[in-house]
Amino acid sequence: MSTTESPRPRTDKADTAGAADAAGRAETTADQAVKETLEDYTLRFAPRSYRRWTPMVVATTALGGIAYMADFSIGAGIGLAHGTSNALLAIALAAVVIFVTGFPLAYYGARYNIDLDLITRGSGFGYYGSVLTSIIFASFTFIFFALEGSIMAQGLEIGLGLPLWLGYAVSTLMVIPLVVYGMKALSKLQVWTTPIWLLLMVAPLVYLIANDPGTVDRFLAYPGTDGDGAVNTASVMLGAGVCLSLIAQIGEQIDYLRFMPPRTEANKRAWWTAVVMAGPGWVVLGALKQAIGVFLAVYILAEVGPVAAPEPIQQFRGAFEAMMPSWLVIPLAVVLVVISQIKINVTNAYSGSLAWTNSFTRVTGHYPGRMVFVLVNLAFALVLMEADMFSFLNGVLGFYSNCAIAWVVTVATDIGVNKYVLKLSPLQPEFRRGMLHAVNPVGVVAFVAASGLSIAMYFHLLGDTLQPYSPVAAAVIAFVLTPLMAVVTRGRYYLRRTDDGIAEPLLDADGNPSGATLDCHVCHQSYERPDLTACVTHEAVVCSLCLSTDKTGDHVLPAGV
Template identity: 70%
Template sequence: MTTEPATNAAAPPGDTATRESLEDYTLRFAPRSYRRWTPFVVGGSALGGMAYMADFSIGAGIGLQHGTGNALWGIGVAALIIFVSAFPLAYYGARYNLDLDLITRGSGFGYYGSVITAVIFASFTFIFFALEGSIMAQGLRFALSIPLWLGYLISTLIIIPLVIYGMKALTKLQTWTNPLWVVLIVVPLVFLVAADPGSIGRFLAHPGTDGAAVNPASIMLGAGVALALMAQIGEQIDYLRFMPPKTAENSRQWWTAVVLGGPGWVFFGAVKQIIGVFLAVYILARVGAEAAVEPIEQFNAALGALFPTWLVVTLALLLVVLSQVKINVTNAYSGSLAWTNAFTRVTKTYPGRITFLFVNLGIALILMEADMFSFLNNLLGFYSNCAIAWVVTVATDIAINKYLLKLSPKRPEFRRGMLHPWNPVGVVSFLAASLLSIAAYFGLLGEFLSSYSTLVAIVVAVVLTPLIAVLTRGRFYLRRTDDGIDEPYLDDDGNPSGTPYLDQVSGQRFERPDMLASPKGGYVSSLSLSTDKSGEHVLPPQ
């Protein structure tokens, strides 16, 4: 064992996996030597990633269809469900410095089982990239008369140079742009309400196209659309995994940053959705229902209450472009990580995260050109069933199987050789929850349940995850309990150890949580194991 400081020495020529991983930690734990930011910097960067405009469109769509009363209740129900389910995931990401895919592996899915959910998460990133890109294209058409097809292309291309770099660049971007974004959102709204107090009454009284009073079915239909954002916690964790070690000295700051930057994002999102309903109702008579859900139209009206006409269009475009860039660098970054994780595990080949950056952006561009925005709520209502099934399954495994039943190992394991390839606890629960909720969504389980498909996903995941763990007695979680290294995985404060070890395959030094003993002698990193096609460095079952 060596105790020298970890270094980022140059990787062997052509070793793309090692070279890129030194910056973005695509396939592995984020080491202590890299995590030099304060809790508030990391938490603030995570919150900067949720500065997207989609919430305004989502809220507007719910409110215009189901009415303000049902929309407010639906948004509130969705926010509560997302917060409760996201909390254990955010804590694990920040405490053990792992992204959500690595957490999923050891929380009921197995080494290969989480490939399924990696693809689900990658789908989330390109769907929401396309949504934000569409909003930016609407802004470019509104302000500069640029046709939509060209606006879609521009909104995609401007992200590429920003997201090629890893966490360091994203942290700077989010930190510098957060104050300006808040000012452009809050100040015009305050002046709009002050100038037109009656707008509050019209907003609260809006009946929606359904014209229905507040009722459970409409509330859950609205909540189902908002619940599609449940997978956003994966992007929040892509920031939170860089939290510094939790100690007695920084405990209060650490918890505050984790709660606000993790599950707390949903309350900011809920506020934006409610603002979207308000602004859509405010401009409905003027622009019509189709345009009222477009954020560029909404904030053109809000800014018009404060600024002269010649400045309004410029500021509205600035807000839309700024929001799109802030969230889509995160969508593109997180999506490239998810695709890379899935592809590398299946093929034992690492083509480079940048390759999948272009794959993700290409899919998003196709969705934009196909006018995804016009059927947004239907798409999100369908997708939310899969997102809910995944997140609730992992959250249930952490909260119940790890802490209550103690059938799942408390510390999340992600390394090849330590996990079984597949674990029925997560895989079966996720598939059952997804398929049954989708069947309910399309009315295959009866008309009544079609309005409550999201609740079907939640209930099935919450019931099956512990049930299957009990039936299998937890024996499919770990293939081994001993990784062959004498030093404890965690230090005295319960944080992952920072002691570096030499990886005999790559010649790099990696910290203790990334390492295992090799059957051939010495140590090997989880990164090298991911691309070990022969399996000669994989420890045998214990």
């Protein structure tokens, strides 16, 4: 078949072209993966036939995933160390960076219905190059799973008397049944639990401010343990570095936003509102929670001391004690912590399993099933919890933020500058094997240089003076090197070929991914146009997952067209 000829939809459900043994092995692997990937489209473009939710339902589901309590701990830790003024400035600075970098990523995920790893592949990293960033994102999910699990274990210890080690195990195991069913189950969980969570979080804050306005004055005047309360640039940067560890949260938001319906004239206002609110807009609520964490930590500091003040269970226990009978305090505080932990950790487990599965499948050509990596991710998280990660929280997050910033800024810069300004990066994202080069030096070089140098700064290898500025270095180096590398390489390493061998247009009249379907000749399932390419050895088409599991390249189109 000519690579420009449109393949005919298959009707006999058999590979009449006489597939090679390698294709047969790919078929077996793909058949095993079909049921699971058709439930939540692991590793795939999310087709419009599955995306039946309204923009607001998708947004509510995505925002439900940021109900985590880690923000309270992060804000409290920064505030107690550096004082309220420095903490608030650090939180605000980080929020601006997260919003600006998250916007182009959220738009691409919602517009083209692909997750952040698929976006990263075509935005400077290449088909195998983005394995680096998948591992970074997977690490984000189990680090924050461990943090949230630790917070829940603290709540279970106070409320039920469970020892911490047992609480860690309970908080890990209880999310497994909820993660099995993907987006359908998660959307219901997030929508129904969000009103309860908002009420329990906001009510005590409003009560404390209304009944004791002096709490606000004490909060604003708190100097911190490391200084005199005056604004200090180094303190602000150190605090912002910890907050910026959350920059990778946009990946979890996109895991939901990829299920947005097509954007049309009729729904464009609701569509844009949902994308901004649930995409980069998550950081507005996140920053507010961090500021509340500082407020509550200062409020309970005299009662529980600096060690326990960053613990959300202690913060809300102290707040509830001021507004309700004592017999109700512990149960409500535990309910808030448990709901928050479940809402975020089902997302952490789900997104982490996608990231690990994606990397493993590309590197090995074997699809082991997403549930395998749900368990792998949970195992990593449990080890961190048992190692008492909560006690060295800020150190872990400060180190991790350098890698996360380098990745997100690189991809955001490629979209915003290389695609729209320099026009060296293809405007439409590409993720399919055979269409991309294995490695694109644009993103890989920028990411490795930015993360490597910023980590060296973080560990004082370039001097004590520069150490607080490692997050700034990660962002600036990535922002400068990404377009520079695109200019140096003249954009030659983005696309391995420009034609996927299918004449059917990739986009519809509104610029949305086409809903036209063809049958994959390997797994015999129907997929929408963006998930398919022509097969090099058969007069047929092959889906993206079957291409990923093709160990010999039997189905992969040649380079250069």
